[in-house]
Amino acid sequence: MKGTHLGEFEELVLLTVAVLFDNAYGVAIQKEIKERSGRKVSISTVHSTLHRLQQKGFVDSRYDGATPKRGGRRKLLFTMTMAGEKALNSNRNLRNDLWKDIPDIAFKLK
Amino acid sequence: MNKQTSPPKWIKKILSVVCDPDRLEAILGDLEELYQEKQLDRGRLKANIFYLIGAIGFLRPFAWKKIRINNHNSTIMLKNYLKIIWRTIYRRPLPAISNLSCLTLGIAAALLILLYLDFELNFDRVHIKAEDIYRIDTRRINARQRVIDVDWQNTPANLAPLIEKDFPEVVASVRFYSFYDNEGVRFHYHDKVLEEDEIITVDSSLLDVFSFDLIEGNPKTALRGPNKIIISENLAKRLFPGEAPLGKILKSQLVHRTTNEENEYAFKVTGVYKDLPRNTHLFAHAFVSAETDKLINDYYFSEFFVSTYLLLNPQTDPQVFAPKLSQIYERYHSADRDPTLVSAEHGLVALPEIHFADTNGLAYVYIFSGVGFLLLIIAFISYVNMVTALGSKRAMEIGVRKVMGSHRQQLIVQFLTESLFFTLLSLFLALVLVFVMIEPINSLLDLNLLASQLWQPLILAGMIGIIVVLGIIGGSYPAFFLSSFRPIAVMKGKLVKPAPLRRFLVAFQFAVVIFVLASTGMIYQQLEFLRSKDLGFSQENSVQLELSGVEGIRKWPVLKQSLLASPEITSVSSSNFLPGIGGMIRGPISVEGSEPEFTRRGRIDYDFLELMDIEILQGRNFSTNHPSDSFRSTIVNETLVRDFNLGDNPIGKKLKFGDWGNPNHFEIIGVVEDFHQHSLHHPIEPQLLTLANASNAVTVKLGSDLRSGIEVIEKAWTETFPDKPFEYHFLDTLLLDRYEEDQRRGSIFFYFSLITIFIAFVGLFGLASYLVGQRTKEVGIRKVFGAKLKDIVILLSKDFLFLVILAALPGLVVAWFVINRWLENFAFQTGMNYLLFGLVFLLVLLLTFATVSWHAVRTAHLNPKDALKYE
Numbered sequence: 001m002k003g004t005h006l007g008e009f010e011e012l013v014l015l016t017v018a019v020l021f022d023n024a025y026g027v028a029i030q031k032e033i034k035e036r037s038g039r040k041v042s043i044s045t046v047h048s049t050l051h052r053l054q055q056k057g058f059v060d061s062r063y064d065g066a067t068p069k070r071g072g073r074r075k076l077l078f079t080m081t082m083a084g085e086k087a088l089n090s091n092r093n094l095r096n097d098l099w100k101d102i103p104d105i106a107f108k109l110k
Numbered sequence: 111m112n113k114q115t116s117p118p119k120w121i122k123k124i125l126s127v128v129c130d131p132d133r134l135e136a137i138l139g140d141l142e143e144l145y146q147e148k149q150l151d152r153g154r155l156k157a158n159i160f161y162l163i164g165a166i167g168f169l170r171p172f173a174w175k176k177i178r179i180n181n182h183n184s185t186i187m188l189k190n191y192l193k194i195i196w197r198t199i200y201r202r203p204l205p206a207i208s209n210l211s212c213l214t215l216g217i218a219a220a221l222l223i224l225l226y227l228d229f230e231l232n233f234d235r236v237h238i239k240a241e242d243i244y245r246i247d248t249r250r251i252n253a254r255q256r257v258i259d260v261d262w263q264n265t266p267a268n269l270a271p272l273i274e275k276d277f278p279e280v281v282a283s284v285r286f287y288s289f290y291d292n293e294g295v296r297f298h299y300h301d302k303v304l305e306e307d308e309i310i311t312v313d314s315s316l317l318d319v320f321s322f323d324l325i326e327g328n329p330k331t332a333l334r335g336p337n338k339i340i341i342s343e344n345l346a347k348r349l350f351p352g353e354a355p356l357g358k359i360l361k362s363q364l365v366h367r368t369t370n371e372e373n374e375y376a377f378k379v380t381g382v383y384k385d386l387p388r389n390t391h392l393f394a395h396a397f398v399s400a401e402t403d404k405l406i407n408d409y410y411f412s413e414f415f416v417s418t419y420l421l422l423n424p425q426t427d428p429q430v431f432a433p434k435l436s437q438i439y440e441r442y443h444s445a446d447r448d449p450t451l452v453s454a455e456h457g458l459v460a461l462p463e464i465h466f467a468d469t470n471g472l473a474y475v476y477i478f479s480g481v482g483f484l485l486l487i488i489a490f491i492s493y494v495n496m497v498t499a500l501g502s503k504r505a506m507e508i509g510v511r512k513v514m515g516s517h518r519q520q521l522i523v524q525f526l527t528e529s530l531f532f533t534l535l536s537l538f539l540a541l542v543l544v545f546v547m548i549e550p551i552n553s554l555l556d557l558n559l560l561a562s563q564l565w566q567p568l569i570l571a572g573m574i575g576i577i578v579v580l581g582i583i584g585g586s587y588p589a590f591f592l593s594s595f596r597p598i599a600v601m602k603g604k605l606v607k608p609a610p611l612r613r614f615l616v617a618f619q620f621a622v623v624i625f626v627l628a629s630t631g632m633i634y635q636q637l638e639f640l641r642s643k644d645l646g647f648s649q650e651n652s653v654q655l656e657l658s659g660v661e662g663i664r665k666w667p668v669l670k671q672s673l674l675a676s677p678e679i680t681s682v683s684s685s686n687f688l689p690g691i692g693g694m695i696r697g698p699i700s701v702e703g704s705e706p707e708f709t710r711r712g713r714i715d716y717d718f719l720e721l722m723d724i725e726i727l728q729g730r731n732f733s734t735n736h737p738s739d740s741f742r743s744t745i746v747n748e749t750l751v752r753d754f755n756l757g758d759n760p761i762g763k764k765l766k767f768g769d770w771g772n773p774n775h776f777e778i779i780g781v782v783e784d785f786h787q788h789s790l791h792h793p794i795e796p797q798l799l800t801l802a803n804a805s806n807a808v809t810v811k812l813g814s815d816l817r818s819g820i821e822v823i824e825k826a827w828t829e830t831f832p833d834k835p836f837e838y839h840f841l842d843t844l845l846l847d848r849y850e851e852d853q854r855r856g857s858i859f860f861y862f863s864l865i866t867i868f869i870a871f872v873g874l875f876g877l878a879s880y881l882v883g884q885r886t887k888e889v890g891i892r893k894v895f896g897a898k899l900k901d902i903v904i905l906l907s908k909d910f911l912f913l914v915i916l917a918a919l920p921g922l923v924v925a926w927f928v929i930n931r932w933l934e935n936f937a938f939q940t941g942m943n944y945l946l947f948g949l950v951f952l953l954v955l956l957l958t959f960a961t962v963s964w965h966a967v968r969t970a971h972l973n974p975k976d977a978l979k980y981e
Binding site: 044067 | 168
């Protein structure tokens with residue numbers, strides 16, 4: 001079992017998988033990330049991140065939905081698992097806690 | 111909408127080979143989807159490029175095909191074996207490391223020898239047509255009614271064109287020679303002066319026959335016509351740094367070999383060739399076109415000074431063809447032009463064999479293959495001994511495995527796995543070692559080995575093959591031996607029948623060590639003999655200079671005067687040869703009533719014999735009191751007196767150059783003791799000396815202060831020859847240079863024998879540690895009963911000493927045979943040194959005793975109380 005740490009880009013991809021819900025596959029995720037954040041990532045990077053997420057148990061995958069555009073090939077569709085949701089949550093909680101504890105004065109000093 | 115196209119098939123193919131089939135569909139699908147969009151957007155070409163870039167992104171480990179590890183029982187056991195290997199090493203690192211280092215050293219040494227053999231065996235193979243190129247050697251000279259066996263690598267200059275014209279078997283011929291007399295060639299380019307030794311005159315066919323890689327210039331025309339020169343890349347860089355060499359003019363003053371005229375030649379650079387590898391004997395920094403020599407077509411048979419190479423039809427049998435070469439003399443020889451020589455018989459030596467024929471290299475190839483093989487064997491014997499010894503310590507593990515239901519086969523597999531693991535690891539480490547050490551070794555031994563030569567699939571496969579076979583053989587003895595332990599006996603700590611083969615292996619090892627030590631000792635003795643043998647002339651404090659050309663000779667008296675004026679200089683002389691080094695020509699000489707015989711001739715001045723300390727046995731030296739000495743008198747050596755049957759009183763006997771018809775004669779005025787004209791590879795030949803006031807080779811004898819002596823010479827030289835650079839050599843260094851190749855091989859042998867001894871004794875050390883340890887209890891009991899330290903040491907070491915004594919005879923006998931064969935390379939040999947053999951035997955005995963008794967003493971010092979507890 002690999003570690004369960006969620007890296008920054010991994011978190012981004014995992015969130016995108018959640019957003020796209022039942023249509024989360026390589027190209028769609030790549031486009032969504034580009035539209036929302038402006039980051040250009042290569043398709044192989046998306047795949048490798050998804051692979052890592054799957055090894056950590058944060059996503060499941062299945063083959064479905066062939067289109068002629070893909071040369072008749074099926075899509076590898078990803079869905080978030082419970083563990084994935086938990087990891088996202090704990091990441092968010094950590095951030096929230098940290099935000100909460102920043103003293104107001106820290107912002108005013110700017 | 112554009113017509114639907116699909117991305118390049120070959121990229122898909124690559125991906126389908128590399129990628130995990132489980133993800134392949136998703137990868138190809140996503141890539142294709144992007145491709146179709148890109149194509150609509152930006153056109154097909156861009157889409158293809160993006161597709162390729164995208165595909166390259168997937169050549170990453172996460173997408174690779176997974177190697178599936180099956181969980182068969184055997185793989186699990188394999189993992190377990192590797193784990194046990196690791197634990198064994200971890201628990202007792204010293205024996206494992208010494209074991210590994212012996213094996214690594216052995217394999218590395220064998221690899222180095224392999225590289226050396228590769229270097230030697232591929233000598234001259236750089237030439238693609240090497241198999242069909244032959245050098246003409248001269249084997250026999252037929253003078254009138256007299257046949258002289260010779261062994262010359264030269265032929266007359268006019269032979270090659272006649273052969274090429276008359277024999278259809280010959281495709282082409284190339285002649286190599288020097289048409290000038292100068293030792294080195296001094297090139298002038300503008301105001302730059304560069305002197306080079308290896309400049310050779312050659313026919314234009316050179317580039318057709320030999321595989322010179324012409325980087326610049328036209329190979330068809332580069333050497334056609336007079337005054338053309340092609341130079342090596344290296345020389346080009348030195349002569350014209352940063353300039354294009356083609357078309358540049360190099361000027362040089364050269365003295366013609368037959369006319370003795372000095373002329374200025376202007377060579378035009380018409381080609382640059384890639385530097386030659388070191389393993390070719392046709393090494394030259396530049397080649398001058400033969401047509402530069404105006405006399406190239408006028409040479410006649412009697413002078414043998416050209417190396418001739420023939421390119422034969424592949425179907426021609428050189429053994430059959432070689433005798434036909436003598437027909438040339440029958441057809442073209444004219445008695446008017448050449449009264450002495452009638453004909454000659456030639457042999458053909460294939461280009462790849464020349465190196466071995468000239469240097470006796472084949473003997474060394476055998477010796478070194480033998481040494482490499484012995485080293486490997488020794489390393490493996492050490493390894494096997496150590497493993498069996500250590501294996502007995504693991505008896506408990508073996509017992510437990512057996513009790514737990516291990517079959518004997520499984521144990522055998524376990525030990526074989528261990529052995530293969532160790533040997534392959536050693537091979538890997540040895541390769542690393544070779545790659546790291548190759549440069550220091552090259553500079554230490556003055557070799558040019560390339561480690562990258564090992565990087566060929568065939569050699570690698572062969573290496574791994576040999577190592578695996580040796581690993582299995584080496585591992586199978588401990589495997590079968592150790593797996594035969596009976597569990598109950600073993601678990602009770604009751605060991606174990608002695609390994610019977612081990613004694614034989616140890617004895618063999620001793621035999622090899624004794625052989626190697628004795629051979630190395632004898633080789634060193636012979637090399638020392640070469641260095642120190644009295645050559646019949648004095649070589650100490652002698653400096654050798656070279657006068658160049660007619661001008662040099664003309665100004666010689668001036669130089670001589672200014673040299674002799676200084677007290678640092680004892681004496682000076684000039685001659686046209688250097689004793690012990692050569693430079694003498696052979697020519698026909700006859701006495702009354704006999705046929706001419708080819709004899710070495712040399713020219714010396716009045717002071718030569720005295721300076722060289724060559725003793726006059728009969729008669730007198732050349733003297734200014736006898737004016738006729740300069741054209742009528744000659745001094746000969748003892749061998750000439752003997753060979754020409756001149757009797758007890760040769761003084762006054764007449765000699766003639768050529769045959770007896772020659773109207774001019776020389777009269778013998780003195781006989782000198784024999785001195786060596788050449789290296790000790792060659793016997794002493796008949797020698798004739800005539801008087802010449804000035805010749806090119808100058809010898810200066812210095813007093814005790816060499817440094818100021820050299821300064822005096824340099825000053826005198828620059829005063830006399832302001833435009834000639836001052837160069838000098840010490841005679842004794844020149845003499846030593848002749849044995850460079852022998853020295854090199856000697857030191858290679860020396861280093862390998864060190865490695866052999868190291869491996870053997872580290873192995874012995876490990877073995878003794880185990881065997882002595884086994885008898886700890888016995889020693890304790892003996893001590894209780896009153897045994898002294900001395901008794902115990904003798905008890906423990908006598909087994910080994912017995913083996914040394916047993917091994918000595920075969921080891922020494924083999925050494926005797928091998929050394930005898932090697933000594934045949936030298937005309938003058940040191941005697942077989944039986945004292946040395948005895949010393950080697952004693953040394954090995956002593957080393958063995960020291961190694962074993964180190965352990966023995968330690969055990970004997972144990973308190974018997976502890977010794978008895980030892981399990």
